[in-house]
Amino acid sequence: MARKKIKLVWINEDARRRATLKKRRKGLMKKVKELAILCDVRSCAIIYCPHDPKPEVCPAIEETTRVLNDFRSLSEMEKSKKMMNHAAFLQQRIAKRHEHIRQYDLEKRQLESTALLLECIAGSSILLLSTEELGSLTVQLNHKAKAVQERINELQNLIPAPPQASVDEDHNVGLHNYYEEMQCSAATT
Amino acid sequence: MARKKIKLVWINEDARRRATLKKRRKGLMKKVKELAILCDVRSCAIIYCPHDPKPEVCPAIEETTRVLNDFRSLSEMEKSKKMMNHAAFLQQRIAKRHEHIRQYDLEKRQLESTALLLECIAGSSILLLSTEELGSLTVQLNHKAKAVQERINELQNLIPAPPQASVDEDHNVGLHNYYEEMQCSAATT
DNA sequence: TCAGCTATCGTTAGTAC
DNA sequence: AGTACTAACGATAGCTG
Numbered sequence: 001m002a003r004k005k006i007k008l009v010w011i012n013e014d015a016r017r018r019a020t021l022k023k024r025r026k027g028l029m030k031k032v033k034e035l036a037i038l039c040d041v042r043s044c045a046i047i048y049c050p051h052d053p054k055p056e057v058c059p060a061i062e063e064t065t066r067v068l069n070d071f072r073s074l075s076e077m078e079k080s081k082k083m084m085n086h087a088a089f090l091q092q093r094i095a096k097r098h099e100h101i102r103q104y105d106l107e108k109r110q111l112e113s114t115a116l117l118l119e120c121i122a123g124s125s126i127l128l129l130s131t132e133e134l135g136s137l138t139v140q141l142n143h144k145a146k147a148v149q150e151r152i153n154e155l156q157n158l159i160p161a162p163p164q165a166s167v168d169e170d171h172n173v174g175l176h177n178y179y180e181e182m183q184c185s186a187a188t189t
Numbered sequence: 190m191a192r193k194k195i196k197l198v199w200i201n202e203d204a205r206r207r208a209t210l211k212k213r214r215k216g217l218m219k220k221v222k223e224l225a226i227l228c229d230v231r232s233c234a235i236i237y238c239p240h241d242p243k244p245e246v247c248p249a250i251e252e253t254t255r256v257l258n259d260f261r262s263l264s265e266m267e268k269s270k271k272m273m274n275h276a277a278f279l280q281q282r283i284a285k286r287h288e289h290i291r292q293y294d295l296e297k298r299q300l301e302s303t304a305l306l307l308e309c310i311a312g313s314s315i316l317l318l319s320t321e322e323l324g325s326l327t328v329q330l331n332h333k334a335k336a337v338q339e340r341i342n343e344l345q346n347l348i349p350a351p352p353q354a355s356v357d358e359d360h361n362v363g364l365h366n367y368y369e370e371m372q373c374s375a376a377t378t
Numbered sequence: 379t380c381a382g383c384t385a386t387c388g389t390t391a392g393t394a395c
Numbered sequence: 396a397g398t399a400c401t402a403a404c405g406a407t408a409g410c411t412g
Contacts, residue, residue: 002386002408011227015379021228022380027406028220035217038200039210075404191391204396209391211397216389220406331402 011017035041200206224230 002384002406003410004365004408005387006227006408007225008226010229015410017228019380021230024220024224024227028217028224030406031217031220034197035210037196037197037205038213039328041210059257118290189396191389192393192401193391194404195391205391208396219389330386340396 011020200209
């Protein structure tokens with residue numbers, strides 16, 4: 001989009017790809033925030049950077065608390081205006097039933113793709129999880145993760161601990177680490 | 190960004206705001222996909238449109254399966270090139286230990302904000318969950334959801350079933366439905 | 379590696395239908 | 396409401412220090 005038009009394919013050169021990622025990530029996050037302000041929509045973008053296994057950038061944590069604080073500071077009158085009464089809610093539930101039915105179709109399709117995802121997690125480094133998919137995968141991942149963690153612990157006994165990392169962090173490994181662990185497990189079996 | 194520069198504030202006119210939302214949402218999703226392709230990062234954007242309480246737009250479900258299918262269709266040689274061997278993985282783990290330590294700090298901070306979120310879920314309709322936050326919330330939500338579901342079932346007995354929705358969908362309610370249910374529960378207690 | 383710098387490109391606000 | 400158009404604007408690829 002600048003001095004030269006680039007083709008929409010994986011950038012091979014490492015430096016160029018990382019520069020692009022940094023620039024575009026910044027631009028993307030800006031646009032997410034702008035949209036949230038301009039149109040008052042809850043919006044969130046998540047980008048997992050490779051080789052940077054931190055939970056990652058997301059315009060959410062600060063933004064979330066800000067939005068929630070705004071709601072909290074609303075007057076009680078404003079709040080009650082936003083709250084529907086009991087009867088209204090029941091009627092709304094009826095009107096929404098057909099919506100629900102459509103939604104279950106979506107859930108069904110998601111379960112299918114979830115099965116595919118789970119299959120690939122064990123052997124690939126390429127992952128793209130949506131919020132919904134993550135939710136349904138969490139339980140299954142936790143089971144898988146336990147077995148993998150045991151394997152990791154076994155392997156830990158085979159290598160010396162590095163000088164600057166004497167802290168034993170292995171008793172509490174977060175979900176986002178499991179991708180590495182699984183690759184490790186996959187490579188050893 | 191066009192005929193006239195607009196100030197970064199909530200757009201008051203309903204038609205103009207909706208038009209902007211539609212255009213920018215499209216552009217945003219395009220950029221998310223581009224970034225995923227150009228830099229091979231897992232990326233995801235979620236936008237909740239007002240008055241449209243459906244699970245919402247996300248460039249993930251089709252994209253996920255597409256990306257994974259691409260990976261599957263890679264030759265076995267290409268796959269093995271992407272796989273690291275056992276020893277390399279162990280060395281990589283050592284190098285990444287300090288990364289992990291930093292990560293646990295972040296997790297701690299996230300737990301704090303999660304507590305705030307959970308508090309607000311019960312009483313507000315304003316939600317903005319990141320992937321990580323959703324992951325950690327799922328377990329707690331499932332407990333909450335069970336209690337809410339029982340309440341819903343009680344209420345179901347007080348209203349007649351609508352003609353076009355005779356399907357009993359209440360035995361299998363997805364996570365994304367719980368927001369409504371909780372509002373309902375909150376309004377009735 | 380990182381932070382400017384711009385030419386150039388992509389996005390989009392307003393408009394017309 | 397939706398599409399099509401286009402002038403203007405913002406984002407950014409490649410460069411430089």
